[in-house]
Amino acid sequence: MINRRHIRVKVMQSVYAMLQSHNDDIIREEKFLKHSILKMFDLYVLNLQLLVEVQKLSAKKIALSKKKILATEEELRPNTKFLNNRLINLIAESVSIEGYVELNNLRNWDEDSEYVKIILDELQKSDLYKKYLDNKEDSYKVDKIFVIDFFKEIVAPNEKLGEYYEDTMISWADDIPFVNTWVVKSLSKQKETSIFVLGNLYKDKDDEEFVSELFKKTVLKNAEYEKDITEKTPNWETDRIADIDMILIKMAMTEFLNFPSIPTRVTINEYIEVSKDYSTEKSSYFINGVLDKISKEFIQNKRIVKIGRGLL
Incomplete structure (x- = not known):
């Protein structure tokens, strides 16, 4: 599921795009933001689906090799450990994934099957694959460790696959690292005795509402927040402050004033x-200094009101 930090990143990108384009259609931009987050789930499912498609292609290659007129002993009696991998089979049998694929018409690996072949070829050339096939232990634990390593070492770092994802949807360029971590966590948590079920995109309703409120309130208060920032940075011309830094500071101010359950220090640390990851080398020091000044003044003027002890 998407966490608060990645939500902040997605909101930052949308605020930046809106301000740069001088577009004032906040409803349309909010819809695009939510759509961008929703499409992350597609990327998550495609990665899981890819593991299954690689296994299927391997099975096809083995079946064709057996039909050769001069098939070798190895081709006639192939090692089928990968085809019998318990974790991949759980994913393949998942009604949850099948339903999502059908509902959202995810036909990527049917239409762009060359990427399945690229991953299979790389896998079969790897030491990881050879060691797995040679391992005499036949257990779910061994299968799971292999699948996790397969994803981490071969799927996730594959440049051609990464370029394909970025070409498919531009916002996925920043989502790939987060989604890769999400996939690994899902694989690691999967138990042999449980069916594979897709989780929720958001942890709860609060996180879903956090997206809209953070975006809308930051955009609507943009000019007002800029005045506050200018007062706290007398030695800086506004146009000398990096655009991303300004947006991150404004988003933090939105959290200070509108999200009483988020501690002020947590907000500052998050931004x-x-x-x-997204601004200049010295931005973190600048943002820390400005937000520290703003938060102290807001607290003194009672503009910041937090719920619960220790939240300031």
């Missing part, structure tokens, strides 16, 4: 971390 410092986001800035390390």
